[in-house]
Amino acid sequence: VEEQRARWGRKRSRTAKVLLETEHEYLGQLDLVVTFFVTILKAKGTLKPAVLETIFGPLESIYVASQVFSLHLEKGNLGLGLENLCQKLELYGHYSENLEQADKTLKEQLKKNKSFRRFKKLQESRPQFQGRKLEDLLPLPLQRLHQYKHFLRDLLENTSPDNTEYQKLAKAVKCVSEISQWVQDVIRNRENSLQLLRVQKLLKGQKTKVLAPGRWYIREGWLLVVPSKGEELKHRMFFLFSDIFIATRPCHPLHLLNSNRFTCQAVYPLQECTVDKVFGHTQSQGGLLSLSFPHKTLLLMSSDQQDINDWYQSLKAAIR
16 A cells, blocks of 8 residues: 555656646746737737737636646645636636637738737747747647646546545546536537538528538538439438438539539438438448438438448437
8 A cells, every 4th residue: 555655646746747847838838928919919009909808818817827826836735726726717618719719800900900910920030939920829728728637637546535635636627627528519519610611602502501500510421312213323412410411413513603512402301210221231332221201212322331331320320
């Protein structure tokens, strides 16, 4: 037991040391943004206060929280440092929610605000920046949040439950995990919105509305439609979402505006759909799926076994 405790103690000391070293590094990077951008821009008035707030969000408050945490770590007050950090972690969630708008506003200002463009270039040329751009530094808080999660888990795993700091560590791990989940959800929602928008732009005309609240993009790809009568197979592009399945065909390749787009042929709601594998259970070449809707049955085929299996799993999951 003594040996085990000594091992835990060594691992814990190593992790605490690396946590402090990386916190100093992180603080130094935040300091670049706060000192050379936020503070000077506030004083100069190059950007309107609302624009400044949008680009940098709660970065100054995150910087102050990191300073306090760093001081506690230096003094060996891990428990107290974690308590303070937990009270400020919500800032990271708000920061992630603002990041997309921050990026958009920064690009707009660089396009139309000549004095800001010059100022940014001048600040980034300082030796302290080591060739880094403002765009490289703005996502740092989210990267640091991810690191906190791993450091705190390591510390918890190497702390005895009867240690006075164990409860504070357990609480901090829970707190960081919850905020990390919030950030992950923000990122997933953003990526999903971009996918919905991309598919909307791929479809010719505005009749088919892809952008809808609560809708999730799942996958897309080419499949062969097997007609009910003895006609030839039709190559079609399908888009699968959490609630609908869209069948499309490519527009004419020589069309001036729509050569890379698709014409929507049908939108199938998944609410009353069932999917079955007709063949493709064995290691044969490809497979055939049957999709039954209240007034229509679709037979879809692929010569790629893995592809048909993936479609089957995706469709089952979406219907479920």
